[in-house]
Amino acid sequence: MKTDPIALEIFNNRFNAIVGEMGRTVYRAGFTIFIKETMDFGVGLVTRGGEIFSYSRDIGVTSLVGMSMKASIDYVGTFDPGDIVITNDPYSGKGMCTHLPDFHTFKPYFHNGELICFSWAFVHSSDVGGLVPGSITPAATDIYQEGLRIPPTKLFKKGVVNEEVRALILNNCRIPEQNWGDLKALVAAHNTAHKRLDEVVARYGIDAVRNGIDDLIEYGERRYAQVIASIKDGDYVFSDYLEMPSRPEQPARIQVTVRIRGSEMELDFTGTDLQVAASYNLVTHGELHQFLVKGLLNLFTTIDKNIPLNRGIVRRIAVRIPKGTILNPEDGASCGVRHATATRVIDTIYGALARVLDDVIPAAGSGVCAILLLSVFDPQRGHYRVSALQPLQGGTGGRPMKDGIDGTDFSQAFLRNIPTESLEHEMPVLVQKYGLSSDNPPPGKYRGGLGVEFQFQSLSPTASLTARGMNRARFAPWGLKGGHAGDVMRVTVNPGMPSERQIGIIEVLKFTMRDVVRFITPTGGGYGDPLERLPDSVLEDVLEGYITASQAKRDYAVVVADDKVDVEQTALERSTRRRARNIDDDLVTFDAARLNYEAKLPPPLQEAMTSVILALPVSYREFLRGELWSKIRDEGDQNGVSPLPTRVPIALNEIAERYGMSLAER
Numbered sequence: 001m002k003t004d005p006i007a008l009e010i011f012n013n014r015f016n017a018i019v020g021e022m023g024r025t026v027y028r029a030g031f032t033i034f035i036k037e038t039m040d041f042g043v044g045l046v047t048r049g050g051e052i053f054s055y056s057r058d059i060g061v062t063s064l065v066g067m068s069m070k071a072s073i074d075y076v077g078t079f080d081p082g083d084i085v086i087t088n089d090p091y092s093g094k095g096m097c098t099h100l101p102d103f104h105t106f107k108p109y110f111h112n113g114e115l116i117c118f119s120w121a122f123v124h125s126s127d128v129g130g131l132v133p134g135s136i137t138p139a140a141t142d143i144y145q146e147g148l149r150i151p152p153t154k155l156f157k158k159g160v161v162n163e164e165v166r167a168l169i170l171n172n173c174r175i176p177e178q179n180w181g182d183l184k185a186l187v188a189a190h191n192t193a194h195k196r197l198d199e200v201v202a203r204y205g206i207d208a209v210r211n212g213i214d215d216l217i218e219y220g221e222r223r224y225a226q227v228i229a230s231i232k233d234g235d236y237v238f239s240d241y242l243e244m245p246s247r248p249e250q251p252a253r254i255q256v257t258v259r260i261r262g263s264e265m266e267l268d269f270t271g272t273d274l275q276v277a278a279s280y281n282l283v284t285h286g287e288l289h290q291f292l293v294k295g296l297l298n299l300f301t302t303i304d305k306n307i308p309l310n311r312g313i314v315r316r317i318a319v320r321i322p323k324g325t326i327l328n329p330e331d332g333a334s335c336g337v338r339h340a341t342a343t344r345v346i347d348t349i350y351g352a353l354a355r356v357l358d359d360v361i362p363a364a365g366s367g368v369c370a371i372l373l374l375s376v377f378d379p380q381r382g383h384y385r386v387s388a389l390q391p392l393q394g395g396t397g398g399r400p401m402k403d404g405i406d407g408t409d410f411s412q413a414f415l416r417n418i419p420t421e422s423l424e425h426e427m428p429v430l431v432q433k434y435g436l437s438s439d440n441p442p443p444g445k446y447r448g449g450l451g452v453e454f455q456f457q458s459l460s461p462t463a464s465l466t467a468r469g470m471n472r473a474r475f476a477p478w479g480l481k482g483g484h485a486g487d488v489m490r491v492t493v494n495p496g497m498p499s500e501r502q503i504g505i506i507e508v509l510k511f512t513m514r515d516v517v518r519f520i521t522p523t524g525g526g527y528g529d530p531l532e533r534l535p536d537s538v539l540e541d542v543l544e545g546y547i548t549a550s551q552a553k554r555d556y557a558v559v560v561a562d563d564k565v566d567v568e569q570t571a572l573e574r575s576t577r578r579r580a581r582n583i584d585d586d587l588v589t590f591d592a593a594r595l596n597y598e599a600k601l602p603p604p605l606q607e608a609m610t611s612v613i614l615a616l617p618v619s620y621r622e623f624l625r626g627e628l629w630s631k632i633r634d635e636g637d638q639n640g641v642s643p644l645p646t647r648v649p650i651a652l653n654e655i656a657e658r659y660g661m662s663l664a665e666r
Contacts, residue, residue, distance in 0.1 A: 019054050220310040280337050337371060452520070453519070
């Protein structure tokens with residue numbers, strides 16, 4: 001490196017201050033509630049080659065550090081001072097944008113006519129057109145249903161707004177005034193960044209700044225490589241499931257093999273399920289993508305708390321993702337709810353690394369970030385009002401040294417809640433309850449964190465709700481090292497009324513005046529043997545109302561009487577339990593629903609089905625996957641035993657013959 005360590009730290013801090021100021025500019029100038037309350041935006045500084053070299057640590061989303069802007073930069077080609085590029089297209093930018101509601105902008109920074117770097121900022125828009133208000137629904141079967149696609153295009157040319165592009169964007173969304181207000185906040189952030197960059201160049205000189213930018217990435221790579229090298233070499237395998245309303249009986253399986261070799265890591269997603277005709281696809285183009293490593297970023301910065309936040313994180317990580325899978329779909333696949341998939345990727349990678357880092361990795365968190373988005377028609381204004389209600393999360397899993405955190409999860413903790421007063425001012429709703437759920441925390445040496453209960457009443461006769469990111473309604477978050485699995489997500493319409501009904505994952509929910517909807521998000525899983533939990537900690541849980549005295553005895557073998565621990569009886573109860581139970585060496589505790597599912601469809605059988613379907617033409621896959629899955633399941637039910645994987649290609653040919661389809665050439 002050309003920059004000495006002291007100067008490099010100075011540059012790191014100066015650049016961090018710049019992106020921090022960018023973030024606060026967006027926060028204060030933003031128009032929509034999802035920006036000015038929830039903070040769903042991001043800011044950074046980017047090299048000429050498209051790598052983030054400085055990223056905000058304390059404001060905005062934390063998940064995009066691994067993003068590459070190279071394809072979008074190459075798409076535009078040439079730049080002039082004052083240009084600002086806008087894009088939201090996951091395909092032309094090769095995964096820089098992850099779904100259409102994210103407006104990404106970047107502005108070139110010049111010094112004496114030389115391109116030095118880019119400033120970058122994005123906001124999540126509450127509507128970009130498409131099938132439903134808010135643009136995102138699991139029901140979308142291709143990206144054309146999800147809203148306006150904008151390839152990298154100059155919104156400003158040499159400092160002047162491109163009115164044709166501006167009009168095209170605003171005429172294709174339901175909230176043009178709010179969207180333009182948020183975009184102007186991004187412009188202000190860019191201008192702030194460039195002013196501060198001028199000051200840095202004036203103080204340290206352009207040569208030092210150039211070297212500092214390059215050396216920060218290299219330094220980040222070295223530090224991340226050291227963390228990877230601290231993990232024992234090996235192949236670590238895990239799988240988890242993503243649930244979808246369009247096929248509730250057929251969840252998508254995500255599998256990863258994490259390979260560690262020295263200071264190099266490979267994430268091999270071979271065995272992952274096919275892309276789906278729903279908006280859960282994650283568009284990666286088969287390359288290393290920011291959403292594949294967001295969990296690793298959390299892990300690495302936990303192990304090394306002073307590690308710099310830049311794209312050095314990904315330089316020692318390789319990926320292998322078969323084309324046509326949910327993590328590498330064919331062009332045109334819908335992707336609006338891609339964050340639900342990314343969250344399950346985090347769980348899957350953590351599950352794999354728990355096999356070597358079980359003293360670092362927590363049990364599974366809720367695995368949910370359900371963004372509730374309400375749309376109502378405003379007859380006085382003659383247009384729709386669209387706004388987020390809450391980003392609902394559940395609890396984290398129990399940790400190797402502490403209980404799980406209630407009401408938030410590690411993978412989405414950057415999102416802030418929306419104050420009830422702001423929400424009721426913005427939208428015609430009455431919030432009846434918003435707090436921690438009354439579920440009992442999953443037992444463990446360190447218990448899982450509680451979920452959230454959110455209940456509201458509609459004050460509009462024409463309301464519709466989307467809830468992207470809902471999941472874990474069937475398979476609960478897993479426990480670790482003897483901790484129990486968590487609880488699933490539940491949604492109830494009109495609870496306690498004659499019209500009460502339970503519903504699953506929401507695509508679009510329409511309701512009317514005075515209807516009530518209640519959400520209860522999942523708990524995290526427990527960590528460690530419940531019989532190892534300190535009796536005083538169990539007593540505290542009883543006194544604080546987390547569990548009852550009878551549950552303390554049932555789950556922890558702790559006898560509580562008269563608000564005290566009966567030490568003698570507790571020791572006897574625990575000793576008796578330990579002698580009586582069977583020793584279970586399984587690292588991970590799955591819930592009964594998952595165990596029953598995999599008893600009927602063992603993972604090798606699922607992998608065989610995925611493999612044969614991937615070999616077919618794209619147009620056949622979705623249909624034949626459903627037919628094959630049903631046939632294999634039905635044969636297992638009839639025979640009382642699951643078919644062997646060798647049965648899969650034979651069954652596929654029988655299906656093809658039944659429908660007169662030729663699979664000979666594939």
